[in-house]
Amino acid sequence: MASSPLQFSTPFRTLLLSSPSLRKSPRLPFHPSLFSPPLTQKTLTFSTGTRAVSGSGKFCWRAKASMAGTTMEKGKGKVEVFDSEENLSVSLAKYTADLAAKFSKEKGSFTVVLSGGSLIKSLRKLVEPPYVDAIDWSTWHVFWVDERVVPKDHDDSNYKLAFDGKGVKCNLTPTTFTVQGAVALCFSLWQVPILPGNVYAINDALSAEGAADDYETCLKHLVKSNVLSVSTATGFPKFDLMLLGMGPDGHVASLFPGHPLVKENEKWVTFIKDSPKPPPERITFTFPVINSSAHIALVICGAGKAGPVHSALGNSQNSDPLPVQMVSPEGELVWFLDKDAASKL
Numbered sequence: 001m002a003s004s005p006l007q008f009s010t011p012f013r014t015l016l017l018s019s020p021s022l023r024k025s026p027r028l029p030f031h032p033s034l035f036s037p038p039l040t041q042k043t044l045t046f047s048t049g050t051r052a053v054s055g056s057g058k059f060c061w062r063a064k065a066s067m068a069g070t071t072m073e074k075g076k077g078k079v080e081v082f083d084s085e086e087n088l089s090v091s092l093a094k095y096t097a098d099l100a101a102k103f104s105k106e107k108g109s110f111t112v113v114l115s116g117g118s119l120i121k122s123l124r125k126l127v128e129p130p131y132v133d134a135i136d137w138s139t140w141h142v143f144w145v146d147e148r149v150v151p152k153d154h155d156d157s158n159y160k161l162a163f164d165g166k167g168v169k170c171n172l173t174p175t176t177f178t179v180q181g182a183v184a185l186c187f188s189l190w191q192v193p194i195l196p197g198n199v200y201a202i203n204d205a206l207s208a209e210g211a212a213d214d215y216e217t218c219l220k221h222l223v224k225s226n227v228l229s230v231s232t233a234t235g236f237p238k239f240d241l242m243l244l245g246m247g248p249d250g251h252v253a254s255l256f257p258g259h260p261l262v263k264e265n266e267k268w269v270t271f272i273k274d275s276p277k278p279p280p281e282r283i284t285f286t287f288p289v290i291n292s293s294a295h296i297a298l299v300i301c302g303a304g305k306a307g308p309v310h311s312a313l314g315n316s317q318n319s320d321p322l323p324v325q326m327v328s329p330e331g332e333l334v335w336f337l338d339k340d341a342a343s344k345l
């Protein structure tokens with residue numbers, strides 16, 4: 001078990017980041033440099049001077065410091081269990097930033113695939129210091145493992161979720177934060193200088209079938225232009241990193257338990273018109289593409305997901321595997337679990 005950096009609640013960080021004077025002041029006890037030394041204290045209390053924020057008087061914050069994830073090696077990859085979603089998101093940001101740096105150095109680009117859902121909230125640390133400034137965003141090529149067939153400005157759109165970061169509310173923890181009206185900072189692609197041409201969104205003017213074909217054609221062009229690698233083992237595209245969530249039923253991407261699409265083994269991108277989770281029409285990467293990845297991070301939080309996590313990582317045997325159990329990349333698989341999702345292990 002490794003020790004973790006000091007963790008601050010999201011509202012605290014938001015306030016810190018929103019105030020340039022606080023960020024720069026070397027005198028203040030919560031200067032950002034405090035984020036890096038490992039600490040072991042359970043609770044710390046910081047007080048600022050009266051000039052701290054917007055002339056609102058004297059403030060006092062409590063910030064919790066806790067240990068980083070417990071790591072287990074399972075037959076199904078590396079399993080990291082965190083005592084909070086906050087700590088998980090710190091570790092996920094480091095993992096993603098490290099891979100981005102490695103691939104960008106090796107080949108000048110980083111191909112990263114996002115899912116929708118709660119993953120987006122857990123990516124929020126990437127758009128905070130130190131990562132937001134350290135990452136070379138110009139090398140990023142961003143894809144979606146699945147997308148709902150809706151306009152890009154629709155609330156159900158995974159593209160919209162990643163761009164405005166508002167689809168999932170961040171936790172405000174009033175007990176540890178005394179300033180009212182603060183807006184929590186979520187992951188948002190608007191906040192970082194990714195080249196617009198490197199963001200591969202669905203063509204929302206097409207039908208589900210048309211959009212899936214169009215996305216697959218786009219991937220094939222990117223293979224030809226050497227932006228995207230191909231697995232020599234499978235012939236399917238090989239993304240540098242897939243960041244995947246999982247639904248409470250064990251679905252990943254838009255590959256649902258018991259649906260015939262989980263067996264698709266020729267197409268790169270396919271479509272579904274009867275998704276059990278609304279909206280019904282979606283496009284999705286197929287398992288051969290998912291499993292050709294160089295790295296997959298499965299990011300799962302909450303007690304409601306403990307059952308499928310147990311099916312996948314516990315000792316139970318089931319003849320009809322859940323989609324999450326079919327995630328088996330030729331590269332590295334890392335499970336990022338909070339303690340609730342891991343509670344049945």
Ligand SMILES: O=C1O[C@H](COP(=O)(O)O)[C@@H](O)[C@H](O)[C@H]1O
Nearest residue numbers: 115116117118119245246247253
């Ligand atoms: O519908 C979807 O659900 C899954 C899981 O979402 P979550 O909110 O339970 O984390 C998501 O990974 C997928 O991309 C999305 O389209």
